[in-house]
Amino acid sequence: MSARPVYVAGVGIHPFGRFEDKDVTALGQAAVRDALSEAGVGRGGFQAAFCGTVYTGVAAGHKVLGGLGLSGVPIVNVEAGCASGGAALGLGAAAIASGQRDCVLVFGMEKMPRGIIRSSFFPPWCEEAGFSPAPAYFAMRARRLMLESGVTREDLARVSVKNHAHGVHNPYAMYRKPFTMEMVLGAQMVCDPLTLFMLCSPNEGAAAVVLSARPGPVAPAVQVRAAVLRSHVPGSALGEHTPMSGLVADEPPGPTETAAREAYELAGVAPSDLDVVELQDTDSGREILSIEELGLCPRGGGGQFVADGAGEMTGRLPVNPSGGLLSKGEPLGASALGQVVELVWQLRGVAGKRQVDGARVALGHTVGRGANASVVVLTR
Amino acid sequence: MAQVPIHPGLFTPPGDPRGARLLAGRCPACGKHHFPAAGTCPYCTAEGCEPVALGAAGTLYLYTVVNARPPGYRGDVPYGFGIVELPEGLRVVSRIAETDLDVLQVGLPVKLEIAPLFTNDAGDEVLSFAYRPDETVR
Numbered sequence: 161m162s163a164r165p166v167y168v169a170g171v172g173i174h175p176f177g178r179f180e181d182k183d184v185t186a187l188g189q190a191a192v193r194d195a196l197s198e199a200g201v202g203r204g205g206f207q208a209a210f211c212g213t214v215y216t217g218v219a220a221g222h223k224v225l226g227g228l229g230l231s232g233v234p235i236v237n238v239e240a241g242c243a244s245g246g247a248a249l250g251l252g253a254a255a256i257a258s259g260q261r262d263c264v265l266v267f268g269m270e271k272m273p274r275g276i277i278r279s280s281f282f283p284p285w286c287e288e289a290g291f292s293p294a295p296a297y298f299a300m301r302a303r304r305l306m307l308e309s310g311v312t313r314e315d316l317a318r319v320s321v322k323n324h325a326h327g328v329h330n331p332y333a334m335y336r337k338p339f340t341m342e343m344v345l346g347a348q349m350v351c352d353p354l355t356l357f358m359l360c361s362p363n364e365g366a367a368a369v370v371l372s373a374r375p376g377p378v379a380p381a382v383q384v385r386a387a388v389l390r391s392h393v394p395g396s397a398l399g400e401h402t403p404m405s406g407l408v409a410d411e412p413p414g415p416t417e418t419a420a421r422e423a424y425e426l427a428g429v430a431p432s433d434l435d436v437v438e439l440q441d442t443d444s445g446r447e448i449l450s451i452e453e454l455g456l457c458p459r460g461g462g463g464q465f466v467a468d469g470a471g472e473m474t475g476r477l478p479v480n481p482s483g484g485l486l487s488k489g490e491p492l493g494a495s496a497l498g499q500v501v502e503l504v505w506q507l508r509g510v511a512g513k514r515q516v517d518g519a520r521v522a523l524g525h526t527v528g529r530g531a532n533a534s535v536v537v538l539t540r
Numbered sequence: 541m542a543q544v545p546i547h548p549g550l551f552t553p554p555g556d557p558r559g560a561r562l563l564a565g566r567c568p569a570c571g572k573h574h575f576p577a578a579g580t581c582p583y584c585t586a587e588g589c590e591p592v593a594l595g596a597a598g599t600l601y602l603y604t605v606v607n608a609r610p611p612g613y614r615g616d617v618p619y620g621f622g623i624v625e626l627p628e629g630l631r632v633v634s635r636i637a638e639t640d641l642d643v644l645q646v647g648l649p650v651k652l653e654i655a656p657l658f659t660n661d662a663g664d665e666v667l668s669f670a671y672r673p674d675e676t677v678r
Contacts, residue, residue, distance in 0.1 A: 278611045285547040287612030289657065289668045290635050296621045299604035307646065351604040351621075352641055394574075394582040397623050397631035398602070405564070405575035406623075406631045407583075 169376025170199025176365030188224035188269035195368035212244030212268030213493030245496030246534020269366035270491035299351035302445025310463030327483025363489030367497035385427035392531035400531035415533035427537035438499035499524035561593035614658035637672035649677035
């Protein structure tokens with residue numbers, strides 16, 4: 161992405177939550193309107209659109225833009241599981257960087273069913289046999305952290321307490337109440353060691369970003385320095401591709417690690433350069449695993465990172481100041497772009513009580529079904 | 541009442557002289573095993589992988605207990621769920637026929653069983669696989 165700089169010219173978000181009175185198209189349109197308005201871009205002002213969504217079905221992005229009188233440009237609908245928005249952002253950024261487009265619209269939206277995510281990923285016999293529940297896989301990854309990274313049940317609870325404390329200040333989050341250690345540890349056990357309040361809720365929402373070869377009207381200008389998507393390499397029985405087997409030896413790096421390496425190289429930054437991070441916290445253990453895989457601490461150092469409070473607002477690297485998915489909920493197609501919107505506000509210095517002072521380098525991360533992982537680096 | 545496997549090719553049929561075994565693919569080129577068996581090796585892309593019966597005994601690597609019924613699941617809840625390490629160098633994701641978290645632990649010896657999970661609409665017993673703590677190993 162060295163050819164031309166890629167600027168974020170405008171951002172928009174529809175709150176994440178439950179909205180019985182709106183369909184998914186209306187959610188997407190709200191975010192798109194706000195992003196285009198902030199960028200000062202209307203019909204004819206962008207040359208392509210990329211829409212991340214998983215559950216919406218045929219022509220999802222076309223319905224959003226068609227209803228706003230904005231169709232005519234190429235509209236590409238992108239499914240990459242939890243990383244769908246990151247995948248869409250990567251396509252948009254590449255179109256700008258290469259010189260193919262001068263301005264593009266990237267958006268994502270979702271309206272998820274309640275409860276455990278049901279996915280067409282698993283054939284019916286896998287569901288019948290009990291292989292489908294995502295929290296069971298999350299729980300085993302969390303247990304591995306307990307075995308290999310010194311993570312305790314209290315550490316898992318602490319992540320949830322931290323993110324919910326952040327979410328109190330986020331008007332776009334679904335849950336805006338503080339949680340105590342006792343509440344999180346004492347909540348219903350879903351899959352040991354994960355309780356209900358250590359798991360995020362699938363929900364509804366939308367986010368949108370206008371990318372441009374030139375800075376937008378809002379200063380300071382924020383640049384996309386990397387937007388990388390990677391899939392899994394087989395070998396790990398615990399990989400996000402949820403295989404039925406893996407190897408005892410030679411466990412390969414996961415897609416988060418490979419995407420992060422590439423993103424750091426493209427952006428010319430190291431983990432120590434980061435000021436603020438929004439990362440995948442589908443469950444408390446996932447946040448700690450993401451911290452390790454992104455290189456924010458040494459492998460095996462996740463428990464210490466949490467115990468040190470390193471990811472708190474007062475810590476050395478605030479993690480999920482938005483409240484993360486634990487507070488916001490996870491609308492798959494929108495979650496990665498929701499992170500980008502938060503990070504743009506952080507870099508502009510307008511995040512209010514969530515603001516990380518002086519943030520200049522930011523990283524966003526999502527990972528999930530596919531497997532897919534996306535890592536985004538933004539700077540001002 | 542007839543017995544049918546939940547999916548073809550996963551494990552040996554009842555009465556098989558090899559006993560209750562999972563059927564993995566073994567790559568003729570790199571020698572690695574994968575499960576379920578496929579023709580193409582996921583590790584080196586070689587073709588011509590042959591199904592082989594895996595050993596019945598393994599050790600528990602990771603585990604949890606699923607307390608709420610997942611959508612589509614036809615067995616009883618709660619149920620154990622885990623990853624079992626086998627001598628062939630394979631880790632297999634499986635139901636675990638034990639839900640007591642005081643019993644489940646890393647390194648626990650386990651043994652494969654193939655047993656009815658539910659009765660389908662045709663009245664057949666549907667067989668699936670699980671690993672159970674092996675009381676004979678101390």
